[in-house]
Amino acid sequence: MDLFKQTDWPKALRPLIEKYRDKQHPLDYKNIYQLMVMVVLSAQDSDAHINKIAPAFFEKYPDMRALAKANTQELTDALSDVRFHGNKIAWLQDIASEVKEDKNIPTTMKELTALKGVGRKSANVIKREAGTEPEGIMVDLHVLRVAPRLGIAKGKNADKVEKELMEALPKDMWGEIGMALSFLGRETCRPTNPKHSECIVSSVCDYCLAQT
Template sequence: MATTDWGAALEPLIAQYKNKKHPLDYHNVYQLMVMVVLSAQDSDAHINKLAPALFEKFPNLKTLAKAEKDELEPFVGKVRGFDKKADWLIGIARELKDDKNIPSTMKDLTALKGVGRKSANVIMREAEVPAEGIMVDLHVLRVVDRLGISHAKTGDKMEKDMMAVIPRELWGETGMAISFLGRETCRPTNPKHEQCVMKTHCEYCRIHG
């Protein structure tokens, strides 16, 4: 069977979701960074509910840098992994000191405690800086496996596999486009094959569709 040109195959999907804002309801890069850290192993919807009160109390890194963990607890104490995440956020705030110091490169973002490659890719995409990788969340892990681009079991390995077969100029939009497809169409159960722009290139659809 001919090898799929994934750059060409993904173009309709990328066009469908290009520049669509991330589901986290942020209003600046500071809010985005905080919410991305909080949302790991939790849901975007849960973080969106908690965020307004948190940011009213701590509107920027300067105010967050002065906080102690017990001051964060009333706002984000119910977030999964609160203990670690509160330490990470206060640590980031004390290290960066000011919103204008929030980095925009993979190397500098992933040097911050609590920011992995997935989070860094999200921040860079939303900040509209050149992509240095492809965002892989749980939706991407599922959809990319179904498409047949990669059957890797970890985000880092899947990201490497994708970077090897997808043109660099598409990296910034690819992860979020696939994630949106996973949220809306390629659901864990009962995926909507007939509505999917990727159905003609999808291994899973050929078998189960």
């Protein structure tokens, strides 16, 4: 069965967007500078862990200018608990050297992904939280699980799933649907024992229908 033809995905997923519209990303940031730093640090680490260390870090380095002045040892002392902190410190130093001040933080996909440590997922998060026009759809580990379960995508990697979502949905949904699917994955469509009875898109979900 070809669900790309059988299911009206824009209609089916709009209630999900309405449920989670404008809900802030789980990273507890206060401005776009903080968000950029935190998305870099959170790669292969947990949002909860980065939220825990962030206040002390941003007290020392409150903006891009302060970050640019920090040396490697200082940043290592502050971020030693972060997974793969060596690489991430190098990326942050490169970003700070390139951007220099908060006002220069880019908000286009091309400029964001040109920065070290910022891939399409991170760029889509930054663009969504900054309120800029979307150029893609955020695909994190939750979306990578949820989208194929629904049947809207068949890809095995983030780039493929993002492309499939962009093909299936109009651009006016791109900015919110990634985070909506991510929140669905965090709260309802868990890796094991998903809560089908609580899911507002269960009626169009391949995975749910296959189990009933």
